[in-house]
Amino acid sequence: MSLHKDDIAIVRQLLSGDQSAFAAFYDTYFPRVYRFCKNRLANDECAKDVVQQTLTKAMLNLQTYRGEASLYTWLCQIGRNEISAWYKKVGRKQAQTSSFDQDESLVSAIESIAAGFDGDLQEQSQLVQIALDSLPGNYGTVLELKYIDGFSVTEIAEQLKTGEIGVQSQLARARKAFRLVYNDLTKEYQTT
């Protein structure tokens, strides 16, 4: 099993008390964890409570993160437990877990698709957004800036306060990662 070294480095920085690491972590992962929880819960208020519990527990258990799964997958695992706890508390059945439990990242991703699709386009859109959330670092943001907002490489570099070469390199890696994740998600989704 390969370890997620970048994520391990993020957690080490967090545990060392680095304020900028906390800010970067929060700004990167809060929206993704929020979307993960919100897609599986009844309303914004429930999602807010569950996200609060999820991030609090994640922070208090940072030292247990070993890098065996990506940081996002690890957060989703905690989120899933909190969602189950929430459903138990309000007296509803837990959401069914599908049969591909062996792949943690896919479980996290597919489970976050809300029940009741109303068409292929919506399914595809949700898979795209889940794929973006599942990408490492800020790859999802870079792809959105480039292909949805239509920013140039120079403009993205200005926004992210980095160099143009760095952005080009990130875009190349982000495209590659997106293809892999999206194809996997599509295949898994078609077999379920």
Next chain:
Amino acid sequence: MSDDSDIRDLLQRAGKREQPDADMMNELRQTTYAAWQQAVKQNRQAKRRRWLTGVALAASVFAVTALVGFQLTRGFGEPSVRVAAVAYQQGAINIISKSREENPLTALFSRSEPHSNGENVSNRSVANQPLYSNDIISTAADGLVRLELADSTVLILAADTALQLQSASRVKLIKGKLYLDSPGTKASTDITTAWGNIRDIGTQYELSVDESRLQVAVREGQVEISLRDQKPVYAGVVNNLGDVIVIDRSNKITTTKVAANDDYWMWAQSASAGLNLEGLSVYDLLTWAGRVTGKSVTYESTQIKYNAQHTHFSGGVISAEDIELNLIELLKTTRLSASLNSDSILLRSSE
């Protein structure tokens, strides 16, 4: 999907991902930040423990042979009685365990390291470490430590303070300053000093001694001060103002007042335990906050009080540091809100 235009098409059809509400994100940042700070603190303590454990292990291997030989010629002493535990430590502290000299094997396997003067001294991180009768604990110039006695009475020792634990309900303040918090209806804790004895009657108070004077400041309840060859003097609290009694070498008594919510008490607050919120109600939280800050807690109506008693947290931890800010942020997760002034905490509906 083979080129960039396909990615562009896919992303444009899907649209941008939903962004959470900025206010909510900022609100939850506070609680996440508090949990993160706690994790950082625990991580630092664990690191220090690991390092010191390694050092202690090496020292133990070196010492074991000599101690076993010593033990065989001396025989085993009576075990000491556990009377307290270290609950929080900041800066350097020393634990001198004279009783351990009677039983070197116990000393080896408990916590102390042999010191050059023959006593057992520890200045490593000792959180959760048990303390035994006759142990002496002292703080350095940067030290602060919270002890919990067997009956839950809390003793917070300020910097440059030395205390001997004589039994589970009796301690000797050798020098310096301590803060005692005896919640509920626990039995009194007797504190002996060179000046005389002090006994609490269910209270929170501060006691400091040096060569020139003894000072008792009361935050809650009542304290009995029994000087040698003198009638007892009582110090208490009226209208949230506590007595500060100073007795000098000529037995002259000077009394002033300090409010329960005065910044005077802040030094002890930094060593106060945080509160695990799992299963607790808003009412429990406010009771704790009132005790820590010395502020009175009031409810806008009986309905609000009822709501506070029946609104429960499902997890999280609140720190005693920055308690007022944390309290306000925490209540945003409920339908209740608090307004604070210098004297009180008022709970009302946030709707």
